[in-house]
Amino acid sequence: MTYSMTESDLIPDPLESALSDPLDSEAVLSEDLQDDVEGAFSHVPVLAAEVVAALAPAPGKVYIDGTLGGAGHTRLLLEAGAAVYGIDQDPFALARAREAKLPGLTVLEGNYRDMAELLAGAGVTQVHGVLLDIGVSSFQLDDGGRGFSYHTDAPLDMRMSQSGESAYDVVNGYEEAELASIIYEYGEDRLSRRIARGIVYAREQAPIDSTVRLAEIIKRAYPGFSKGIHPARRTFQALRIHVNDELGALRDGLSAASALLAPGGRLAVISFHSLEDRIVKRFLLGDESLTPLTKRPVIAAEAEQVTNPRARSAKLRAAEKQSGQRSGTPGAA
Numbered sequence: 001m002t003y004s005m006t007e008s009d010l011i012p013d014p015l016e017s018a019l020s021d022p023l024d025s026e027a028v029l030s031e032d033l034q035d036d037v038e039g040a041f042s043h044v045p046v047l048a049a050e051v052v053a054a055l056a057p058a059p060g061k062v063y064i065d066g067t068l069g070g071a072g073h074t075r076l077l078l079e080a081g082a083a084v085y086g087i088d089q090d091p092f093a094l095a096r097a098r099e100a101k102l103p104g105l106t107v108l109e110g111n112y113r114d115m116a117e118l119l120a121g122a123g124v125t126q127v128h129g130v131l132l133d134i135g136v137s138s139f140q141l142d143d144g145g146r147g148f149s150y151h152t153d154a155p156l157d158m159r160m161s162q163s164g165e166s167a168y169d170v171v172n173g174y175e176e177a178e179l180a181s182i183i184y185e186y187g188e189d190r191l192s193r194r195i196a197r198g199i200v201y202a203r204e205q206a207p208i209d210s211t212v213r214l215a216e217i218i219k220r221a222y223p224g225f226s227k228g229i230h231p232a233r234r235t236f237q238a239l240r241i242h243v244n245d246e247l248g249a250l251r252d253g254l255s256a257a258s259a260l261l262a263p264g265g266r267l268a269v270i271s272f273h274s275l276e277d278r279i280v281k282r283f284l285l286g287d288e289s290l291t292p293l294t295k296r297p298v299i300a301a302e303a304e305q306v307t308n309p310r311a312r313s314a315k316l317r318a319a320e321k322q323s324g325q326r327s328g329t330p331g332a333a
């Protein structure tokens with residue numbers, strides 16, 4: 001099976017020209033998603049038209065949405081007549097999706113890194129497309145009890161799946177050097193050692209059990225801070241990435257997705273900061289069975305960036321599986 005789609009279908013001209021730094025760029029860590037999304041009421045799918053153009057959904061086609069979330073993108077695939085297997089690790093997202101009872105959607109609980117096993121359990125070994133819209137959803141950020149936001153006082157949790165080690169365990173249990181390295185590696189914060197030292201000092205007085213207390217401790221490591229982006233943003237991002245092993249899941253998920261694609265099938269990945277985008281870019285360049293659909297990542301048009309702040313840091317990369325890599329028919333066995 002082959003699909004015909006040209007690059008111009010995927011990248012509208014104004015977007016293409018708006019991209020300044022192509023594949024080789026190592027983009028600076030994006031503005032804080034958390035600050036961007038604060039106040040958003042519900043999850044609006046980013047780069048919706050571009051994702052649909054990249055995945056080319058149609059009646060009879062079968063897709064995996066590895067990050068179901070508020071089912072925004074999934075609805076678009078379903079509206080085009082495709083069937084979708086929607087995966088999420090967040091029990092709250094799953095409950096909402098199940099409640100919606102969307103025709104054509106099969107909801108699967110788990111980590112998208114395990115998509116091969118999850119789909120095999122549903123009798124599916126090959127699909128026409130996979131979407132990953134990685135990171136946290138507006139629902140997760142807006143839910144004050146989850147501990148993702150430093151703007152709302154909440155227990156330090158940050159676990160999307162509600163299982164495993166929480167941010168509380170990391171902040172209160174890890175060695176100073178380990179904390180510093182997480183904050184440096186996943187938050188790219190130059191003051192990582194200072195912040196880690198502050199955390200260790202503070203937890204000796206009393207366990208750090210809330211988002212606001214942690215944010216205050218981090219703020220103290222930035223003595224000159226008065227206004228602008230909160231100093232806690234990078235550390236919160238780092239903890240979230242670590243707690244959910246987001247980069248490990250992305251690496252595994254990309255390999256699993258590539259293996260599940262039928263010849264001509266499409267992979268579309270939306271990332272929100274340079275750490276993720278770098279992994280996606282390198283994967284697409286290194287997987288010989290995939291042909292990138294565009295040289296550069298697609299970014300949101302200005303109008304979308306204005307109406308949906310989450311879109312400001314979004315980058316879409318898409319690729320097509322080469323013919324002859326797999327045989328068989330996508331869908332249920």
Ligand SMILES: C[S@@+](CC[C@H](N)C(=O)[O-])C[C@H]1O[C@@H](n2cnc3c(N)ncnc32)[C@H](O)[C@@H]1O
Binds near residue numbers: 045087134
């Ligand atoms: C950015 S939101 C997706 C929003 C969705 N595309 C929409 O339009 O509504 C990311 C979702 O993916 C989930 N998620 C993130 N990492 C995951 C992983 N490794 N496995 C499964 N779900 C994951 C989160 O729980 C969240 O619900």
